[in-house]
Amino acid sequence: MDYGGSAEDVDAGYLPAQDSFVSHAGADLCAELRGLGTRAGFDRNELLLLVDRPSDHVLLIERGFVKVQLAGNGRDLIAGLYGKGELIGEQGVMESKPRSATVVAHTACEATRIHHRDFKEFLRRHPELPLVLGRIAYERLHRADQRQINLASQDVPTRVCRQLLAWGQALGERTRDGVAISGLSRKDLAQCVGAGEATVDAALKQLGDRGLLRTRRLTFVLPDPHLLHGYLRARPIT
The missing domain is CATH 2.60.120.10 (Jelly Rolls)
Known part of the structure; x- marks a missing residue:
């Protein structure tokens, strides 16, 4: 799924390998x-x-x-x-x-x-x-x-946003509610971004409060990945 923008906007470090x-x-x-x-x-x-x-x-x-x-x-x-x-x-x-x-x-x-x-x-x-x-x-x-x-160079909220966008691009399925990423837990996300689960939960809550993310058991839903992408681009560089 293409969210627009350059490859740097969804870092290769977050995406699954593309050349098998x-x-x-x-x-x-x-x-x-x-x-x-x-x-x-x-x-x-x-x-x-x-x-x-x-x-x-x-x-x-x-x-x-x-x-x-x-x-x-x-x-x-x-x-x-x-x-x-x-x-x-x-x-x-x-x-x-x-x-x-x-x-x-x-x-x-x-x-x-x-x-x-x-x-x-x-x-x-x-x-x-x-x-x-x-x-x-x-x-x-x-x-x-x-x-x-x-x-080393990005704060946890930035890493969480990038990982969710990368998962959405590689694993997401378009549904009526947005792009659904199924079969992955908050622990999986914390391990991927190298942060504690409590810190990741705080970042997820912030995204949920902004209407950029919905969660349910083993599922992350991006209502509009382009809005999440825009939110990421507007964040201060960390």
């Missing part, structure tokens, strides 16, 4: 990769990968979104949100190192699981793919750096 492994590698190679694995479904908040565990497989996300979590000071921080077409866990497999982060189903999702030996053999048959994976790793690092800049 599938878009880089191509449909034919990805079909071959899928043939090496098995497909499985995961419920919301179900664990897909656990930090420090052996890297014994990779996951190709087929449906839904997963979140990469890093342990913070007393609370987990969502380092990235990845959806359909993304390959997860490949760096640990390629480097034969334990998992560096925990991956959890952000929404109900499906993924193809490929054993590490099959994945390494797949890479040997296609020597161009490590370069593709290197570009993806660079893009992820850039996005992670942008998120850290956001956390």
Whole structure:
């Protein structure tokens, strides 16, 4: 969904990744990769990968979104949100190192699981793919750096607005009441913007009082995303 404005108005640090492994590698190679694995479904908040565990497989996300979590000071921080077409866990497999982060189903999702030996053999048959994976790793690092800049340079209300707009753009569904973002909690939002739940609740109340947001269980509704976008642009630079 396009709210108008420039890419800076809804930072890349808040949006799910746009250039997936599938878009880089191509449909034919990805079909071959899928043939090496098995497909499985995961419920919301179900664990897909656990930090420090052996890297014994990779996951190709087929449906839904997963979140990469890093342990913070007393609370987990969502380092990235990845959806359909993304390959997860490949760096640990390629480097034969334990998992560096925990991956959890952000929404109900499906993924193809490929054993590490099959994945390494797949890479040997296609020597161009490590370069593709290197570009993806660079893009992820850039996005992670942008998120850290956001956390350091923007106040919580600004981060909340940007995250809601990004979710609306990537995950929102147009309804009679506005753009509905379903399946996500206030805790999810707090983890994404790196703030305490009480602070995030205060920002949400402020938006609700202005008529820019409605909330119900596991749902955020933006009555008019363009108005929220305009409110964000009018906020003092922080």
